[in-house]
Amino acid sequence: MDAQVHVPLFRDLLTSGVRGRMRRFLLRRIAPRDTVTLTQRNVYIVPSGPGWALGLTLLVLLVASINYQLNLGYLLTFLLAGSALVGMHLGHSNLRGLRLNLLAPPATYAGRSVTLQVQLISQGKRMRYGVGAAVWGTTHWSWNDVPAQGSATAQISFRTERRGLQALPPLCIETRFPLGTFRVWTVWRPAAQVLVYPEPEPHAPALPLDKAKDTPTARSPLQQDGDFDGVRAYRRGDPPKTILWKKAAKSDTLVSRDREPLHGGILWLDMAHTGSFAGLPGGLEQRLARLCAWTLAAHAQQRNFGLRLGLQEVAPGSGEEHLRTCLRTLALYPKGTRGK
Numbered sequence: 001m002d003a004q005v006h007v008p009l010f011r012d013l014l015t016s017g018v019r020g021r022m023r024r025f026l027l028r029r030i031a032p033r034d035t036v037t038l039t040q041r042n043v044y045i046v047p048s049g050p051g052w053a054l055g056l057t058l059l060v061l062l063v064a065s066i067n068y069q070l071n072l073g074y075l076l077t078f079l080l081a082g083s084a085l086v087g088m089h090l091g092h093s094n095l096r097g098l099r100l101n102l103l104a105p106p107a108t109y110a111g112r113s114v115t116l117q118v119q120l121i122s123q124g125k126r127m128r129y130g131v132g133a134a135v136w137g138t139t140h141w142s143w144n145d146v147p148a149q150g151s152a153t154a155q156i157s158f159r160t161e162r163r164g165l166q167a168l169p170p171l172c173i174e175t176r177f178p179l180g181t182f183r184v185w186t187v188w189r190p191a192a193q194v195l196v197y198p199e200p201e202p203h204a205p206a207l208p209l210d211k212a213k214d215t216p217t218a219r220s221p222l223q224q225d226g227d228f229d230g231v232r233a234y235r236r237g238d239p240p241k242t243i244l245w246k247k248a249a250k251s252d253t254l255v256s257r258d259r260e261p262l263h264g265g266i267l268w269l270d271m272a273h274t275g276s277f278a279g280l281p282g283g284l285e286q287r288l289a290r291l292c293a294w295t296l297a298a299h300a301q302q303r304n305f306g307l308r309l310g311l312q313e314v315a316p317g318s319g320e321e322h323l324r325t326c327l328r329t330l331a332l333y334p335k336g337t338r339g340k
Helices: 001-029 049-068 071-095 245-251 284-300 320-331
Strands: 035-037 046-047 099-102 115-120 128-135 142-145 151-159 164-167 171-175 182-188 193-197 231-234 255-257 268-269 305-308 314-319
Touching: 001 151, 035 171, 046 049, 046 071, 049 071, 071 128, 071 182, 115 128, 115 142, 128 151, 142 151, 245 255, 268 284, 284 305, 284 320, 305 320, 314 320
Parallel strands: 268 305
Antiparallel strands: 035 099, 046 182, 099 115, 115 151, 128 142, 128 171, 164 193, 171 182, 231 255, 305 314
C-alpha cells in the first residue's frame, strides 16, 4: 500500500521539477518588454489533448488500411491528416503578426486583485479568432476575437500578496483555432511593475490626537467674518457644487459651504503612535496597515496631515496628490522595498 501511495507522489514531484526547470529556462531567454510583436521566433506549437487522440486514431486507421488493403481507408486517413496539417498552419498564422501592448496597471492594496489590460492589435487584413490571454500557469483565460486591422482588449487579473513595487507575472497568449488539435502559444514577460500599498487595517482605532499641534479648536457658531459654522460668503473661484443654491434663491446672495477643516493645527501620523511591536501582531506590516488606514481616514476628513516613518517624513498637505505620496511612502518603506 505504501509503495502504491509513494509512486504517484514521486511522479508528481518529478513532473513539477521538470516543468519548473523548463519554465525558468524559457523565462531566461525572454527579454521583458511592454510591447511585443509575435513572429515565428516566439510562437510555439504543440499538439493538444484532442490532437494526440486524433494522431492515435490516424495511426490505427493507417495500420488497418495497410492490413486489409482498404483504399477508402487510405483516403480517409490522409484526408484527416491533411486537414490537421492545414489547421496547424492556420493556427500559427492566427497568432503570427499579432502585436501585444500592455497598459500600465494602476496601484492597488495588498491582498487585492490587479486587472491588467492587454491590447491585441492586428495589422493584417484577416480576422484573428479565439485568442486567449492569461497569467502563465493559471486557467483563468480571457478569450477575444481581434478584427482585421483593429484591436481588442483582454483583461487579466491576478492577486497581490505583499506591499512594494512588484514585477508583473509572465503572461501566456494562445489559440487553438481552427480545429483545436494544436495549441499555438507564446510566453510574454512584461517590463512594467505595479505599486502595491499596504492593506489598510480593517478596524483601525480613531486618528491619534497630537495635543501640541492637533487639539481641536473651539469654533463658535458665528465666525469672525459673520458667517455661520459650515457656511460662508461666496468667494470668487469657489466650485459650483459648493454653492448653496436654495439659500441663494431666497436671499439673492451667494453662499458656499465652508470646506475648511474643522480641526486646528496639523495632524501628524507617526509610526510611534501605532503602539509597540509586541502589541500588534505582524510587527512592522501591522503598523504600516494601521498607518494606511489612518491616512485614508485623514484624507476622507480633508485633514491637513503629515507622515513620519522613523527618519522618513512626508511634509503636511492634503488632496489626492498628497494621498498618493503618503501611500507610496508606506508601500516602499524602507526606501526601495520590492514585493517578493
